[in-house]
Amino acid sequence: MAHLVEIRGLRVEAKTDSGRRIEIIRGVDLDVADGEILALIGESGSGKTTIALSLLGYTRAGCRIAGGSVTVDGRDMAALPEAERAALRGTMVAYIPQSAAAAFNPSRTVMEQVIEVARIHDLMPPDAARARAVELFRALALPEPETIGARYPHQVSGGQLQRLSAAMALIGAPKLVIFDEPTTALDVTTQIEVLRAFKAVMKESRAAGVYVSHDLAVVAQIADRIAVLKGGEVQEVGATGQILARPTHPYTRALLDAVEPSAGAARPAEAAGPGPLLEVTEVVAGYGRIGPDGMPLVPAIRRVSLTVERGRNLGIIGESGCGKSTLARVIAGILPPVSGRIALDGTPLAPAAAQRPRDALRRLQIVFQLADTALNPAKAVGEILGRPLTFYHGQRGRAREARIDRLLDMVRLPRALKTRLPGELSGGQKQRVNLARALAAEPELVICDEITSALDSVVAAAIIELLGELQRELGLSYIFISHDLAMVQSICDRIAVMVAGEKIEELAPGDFGAPGTHPYSRLLHASMPKLDPGWLDGLGRDAAVEWPVRAGAAS
Amino acid sequence: MKSQIAYLVLNRMAAALVTLLVVSFTIFFATAMLPGDVAEVLLGQAATPEAVAGLRTAMHLDEPAILRFLRWIGGLATGDLGTSYANAIPVAKLIGGRLANTLKLAAVTAVVSVPVALGLGILAAVLRGTLFDRVVTALTIGVISVPEFMIATSAVLLFSVYLKWLPALSFANEVQSLGQLLRVFVMPVLTLSFVISAQMIRMTRAAVVEALDKPYAEMALLKGASRTRVVLRHALPNALGPIVNAVALSLSYLLGGVIIVETIFNYPGIAKLMVDAVSTRDLPLIQTCAMIFCLGYLLLITIADIVAIVSNPRLR
Numbered sequence: 001m002a003h004l005v006e007i008r009g010l011r012v013e014a015k016t017d018s019g020r021r022i023e024i025i026r027g028v029d030l031d032v033a034d035g036e037i038l039a040l041i042g043e044s045g046s047g048k049t050t051i052a053l054s055l056l057g058y059t060r061a062g063c064r065i066a067g068g069s070v071t072v073d074g075r076d077m078a079a080l081p082e083a084e085r086a087a088l089r090g091t092m093v094a095y096i097p098q099s100a101a102a103a104f105n106p107s108r109t110v111m112e113q114v115i116e117v118a119r120i121h122d123l124m125p126p127d128a129a130r131a132r133a134v135e136l137f138r139a140l141a142l143p144e145p146e147t148i149g150a151r152y153p154h155q156v157s158g159g160q161l162q163r164l165s166a167a168m169a170l171i172g173a174p175k176l177v178i179f180d181e182p183t184t185a186l187d188v189t190t191q192i193e194v195l196r197a198f199k200a201v202m203k204e205s206r207a208a209g210v211y212v213s214h215d216l217a218v219v220a221q222i223a224d225r226i227a228v229l230k231g232g233e234v235q236e237v238g239a240t241g242q243i244l245a246r247p248t249h250p251y252t253r254a255l256l257d258a259v260e261p262s263a264g265a266a267r268p269a270e271a272a273g274p275g276p277l278l279e280v281t282e283v284v285a286g287y288g289r290i291g292p293d294g295m296p297l298v299p300a301i302r303r304v305s306l307t308v309e310r311g312r313n314l315g316i317i318g319e320s321g322c323g324k325s326t327l328a329r330v331i332a333g334i335l336p337p338v339s340g341r342i343a344l345d346g347t348p349l350a351p352a353a354a355q356r357p358r359d360a361l362r363r364l365q366i367v368f369q370l371a372d373t374a375l376n377p378a379k380a381v382g383e384i385l386g387r388p389l390t391f392y393h394g395q396r397g398r399a400r401e402a403r404i405d406r407l408l409d410m411v412r413l414p415r416a417l418k419t420r421l422p423g424e425l426s427g428g429q430k431q432r433v434n435l436a437r438a439l440a441a442e443p444e445l446v447i448c449d450e451i452t453s454a455l456d457s458v459v460a461a462a463i464i465e466l467l468g469e470l471q472r473e474l475g476l477s478y479i480f481i482s483h484d485l486a487m488v489q490s491i492c493d494r495i496a497v498m499v500a501g502e503k504i505e506e507l508a509p510g511d512f513g514a515p516g517t518h519p520y521s522r523l524l525h526a527s528m529p530k531l532d533p534g535w536l537d538g539l540g541r542d543a544a545v546e547w548p549v550r551a552g553a554a555s
Numbered sequence: 556m557k558s559q560i561a562y563l564v565l566n567r568m569a570a571a572l573v574t575l576l577v578v579s580f581t582i583f584f585a586t587a588m589l590p591g592d593v594a595e596v597l598l599g600q601a602a603t604p605e606a607v608a609g610l611r612t613a614m615h616l617d618e619p620a621i622l623r624f625l626r627w628i629g630g631l632a633t634g635d636l637g638t639s640y641a642n643a644i645p646v647a648k649l650i651g652g653r654l655a656n657t658l659k660l661a662a663v664t665a666v667v668s669v670p671v672a673l674g675l676g677i678l679a680a681v682l683r684g685t686l687f688d689r690v691v692t693a694l695t696i697g698v699i700s701v702p703e704f705m706i707a708t709s710a711v712l713l714f715s716v717y718l719k720w721l722p723a724l725s726f727a728n729e730v731q732s733l734g735q736l737l738r739v740f741v742m743p744v745l746t747l748s749f750v751i752s753a754q755m756i757r758m759t760r761a762a763v764v765e766a767l768d769k770p771y772a773e774m775a776l777l778k779g780a781s782r783t784r785v786v787l788r789h790a791l792p793n794a795l796g797p798i799v800n801a802v803a804l805s806l807s808y809l810l811g812g813v814i815i816v817e818t819i820f821n822y823p824g825i826a827k828l829m830v831d832a833v834s835t836r837d838l839p840l841i842q843t844c845a846m847i848f849c850l851g852y853l854l855l856i857t858i859a860d861i862v863a864i865v866s867n868p869r870l871r
Contacts, residue, residue, distance in 0.1 A: 058776070086776075086780070087779060089777055090778040090779035091779065095777040095778075097770060102769065102771065103773075104771055104774075105775070105789050106868050106869070107792045107793050108792070116775070120778060120780050152868050152869075
């Protein structure tokens, strides 16, 4: 046989809630050679994780391998009895999960879980396993390799956990490592460190890899070959350079376009209105008792000031925990600030939403990150959109129905969706409904809190495009909050950079990476993955220097 | 972090103490509000007003309620449970043997039902969706829906009347051999086990199912761990909190909630004593029994909460 992995005619069936069987993988053929890293790329639902898991002879609940073979090192994982599969897991094929934070058992120490593979398969005595684990920790550039294993998972940061999960996978010296979107949940600056560590240990161990991701730029750094998946079928396979330079399939081209969104289309310069639309001055917010210095016990926002001009967009960027979402909640009045002023169109707003007049609420709307939790799953789309119409505009009956239709048109959704429940819509459709609900109020300012983070890149790019069109049609202003610099740059006129609750700088989109700007802004800019396969290796070590405040933000 | 555990545990114990105080207050004033004058009831129809007044003074009934409460609670704290109104025997003596009987029954029931219930619950969770799981689930729902007197009477009908294997009544004081002990205990224990197991099975199943659905259980499976290992080493430790709470809630029922079972089997336990005390308006006895039930309940729940606190890795 020629290859370490040979997948032939793989078909996987899933059982829906109604008991219907549908085929989610429809006859896939793939090969992975010894020591080669193959990337599986595609949007959610394309079947990339299902294929990767089939290499371990495993399917998630409700799914089963219906046909074909998955041969790893001469053995068909699809046909082996469960006990023999279990014997190969961890020793022949190892798995690195999407969210290490969830994949580590919270009640046991990291070390126990890393060396569990050796214990299960009786590979080596515990002391030898521990020594090997420490070696791997060191190879993965983890801090305090000698003692980090004694900690519990919640005492270790997300990026470190992700590297620890790589140690957990490599301790059994597998021939094949499955990476299941291992950096998707990480901040860009952390992603670099983790990718670099992965790349180093994979080179060292000479193991082959299957890297599942929806991010072409990330994949470009680590994969030798790329397979593009859609609807449970392979659309295109090729060497990384070839896929990036000469994509043949239209879907691959759409994926490539989504990585580098076209820089913001020129917005109409109708700078009407004399003053700024929103003015936030010296706002302090947080949780807990307020100390004598006027700061709350756990401050989340420290004296942040910003302005949004009418018809212009302000981006707020920063890593998880920097306070950007809290700032959105403060502006919307969900979390009343401790001190500071918020003025809409020159009129001061009360701290809490409950004290604000209904018209002020109408003019300032917020769209949340997760449409799944923001939309009531028991209400049809029409009802969800109808409620703000009645609340803000007193519309009822036929006028309301007509307006709901227009709103659906506005967000480019078919009117027939009116009677559907949110659970029946796709992620992108739900986010459009979420947006339409904010538009129903006829706002002047819309706060978009990470609205594209949970979406696939192609779907997210479409939402961004929609935001631009709506802005031209309705003259809206956006506050666009995200951790994705490219996304923010593509739509915003000004971008505020936040670190640990403080706004450290405000830049024009084109000024990122320019000399003289704050080192953190430069770090953010440098950390954005590029499609160039040599990007990660070409990065100077200085680009990934541990930024001092990160230690606090990471925990 | 260690000090945080100590703080939380102490906090929990203080809360239990305060609850106990509030409950004692409630018990005392609730019984004090019962209609009728104790002295008149005790002396019967032929009581002269002088005799009633004399007795009231002797029993401190003419003092303000709050003073009587303090006197009573002080007595409880120093081990003086008062004297029964009905037969002038110290309450402690009346309760002593009965409490031991109830605890004996509770202990045997716990030893039988807890392992069986946890085992069934875990097994049902592991074999989720199979015939076994469905049968267990259906049976537990069935048992929850059937009132315990129904189970008890059916058991008597089956084992005593038709099969004639077991005596219909329990005389726990006449137990001399292990065989007799078994004969006395089988039916009450069976009935009580049915009643308390159902909840434990359901909670255990739910908690283990939840833990098995977590990514870390899948991760363990993908490391090559066997199903047994995934359940015992990964799922169970994280499901401990809710399981211990369900067990504590179920067991607390064995102290105060066994009135029906004790009555049907004529078992001389403390719950039956309390029912008798109510019919003779024996206030000190009622109050003490109520306090014992409450104490047992609080003790079990507090232990369960402390176990949950200590087993929480985030506090380690």
